[in-house]
Amino acid sequence: MPRPVKSTTAATTADEDVARQQxxxxxxxxxxxxxxxxxxxxxxxxLPAPAPAEAVRFVIGSRKTRTPEGLLGYEIPLRANGEHGELRTGHDITGILRTLxxxxxxxxxxxxxxxxxxxxxxxxxxxxxxCTANRDDRALTVLHGITAPAPEERPxxxxxxxxxxxxxxxxxxxxSPSAPSVIAADVRPSGGVTALLTALPSLLAEERLRTVDDADPHCRCLVDLTGP
Incomplete structure (x- = not known):
């Protein structure tokens, strides 16, 4: 059950290289x-794995499954060769997931x-x-590079x-730069998506809206935006 965030709780700053790669x-x-x-x-x-783990958790299921009870998670380390190795790319991760x-x-x-x-x-x-990238993976790399390049500035x-x-x-x-630790926000995709995206930065900054979900280790606090 979510509980209020204590004002004395300090945010843990994730390593920026790992956060950027996640x-x-x-x-x-x-x-x-x-x-x-x-x-x-x-x-x-x-899911961004809880610090200090440099890993990402990928949750897999059928297309119709949308509850955690029917899903399976895989935690994959981001570094290829120990703690000082290169960070794996999205294409590396796709290959690992397909093998799994x-x-x-x-x-x-x-x-x-x-x-x-x-x-x-x-x-x-x-x-x-x-598991190496297939032709569709390589085509997607080209298309992503043109239509959805990585942002030059941090969103x-x-x-x-x-x-x-x-x-x-x-x-x-x-x-966000003002809250470097991970904040979770629950939203309803069926709601007013445009209004939500516009208001999201200011809503995340509202301390009064923040609670803690003890069942979720992937975030410091939770903002519930599913209400009317």
Whole structure:
């Protein structure tokens, strides 16, 4: 149950390189809420892993599944070769996810846990066979570069992830220069989207609207924007 945010709670500043890459991966993979990653498996959420982990959690399920209980999460480290390695790109992540979603994989119990009502598997990409980009992936890179290039300036707020909670409740994970730690915002896609996007920066800044959801470790606080 959400509770008020204590005024003495200090925001944890995420490493900016990791935060930027989480946002970039989210931007590049958003189309997989419509386009399957494999068979009938779609992206149902992207979660910024709680600090200090340099990782992203990808939530997978069927296209009709929009509740955490029917979803499966994979935590993938962002660095390719330990803590000093290069950060993985969205295309690297797509290949890893496709490998995970095809064939049979056996997981050690030490790598399996629960979060927000769904099973979470912590993946070691070094144990997986590599999956290279296909022609459609490469075509998408070209199209993205022309129609949706990476922003030159940091968006405010910046989208770090999202998660379907119900059929009409979507949780956004955001940060901004004034609030570098992750703030979650629950919204209704069926509502007034244009008005919501216009008002979102000011609503996130309203301290009185912030609560804490103890069941969600991916954000410091929560703003519920689903009301009338």
């Amino acid at each position: 946002a970039e991966i989210t931007r590049l993979l958003l189309h997989h809420i419509h386009a399957p990653l494999a068979a009938d498996l779609y992206l149902r959420g992207i 979603l095809t064939g049979t994989h056996i997981w050690s119990t030490s790598r399996v846990s629960d979060v927000m009502g769904m099973t979470l598997i912590r993946v070691d990409p070094a144990t997986l066979a590599p 405010d707020p910046r989208l770090r992830g999202f998660l379907y909670l119900t059929k009409d409740r979507l949780r956004l994970y955001l940060d």
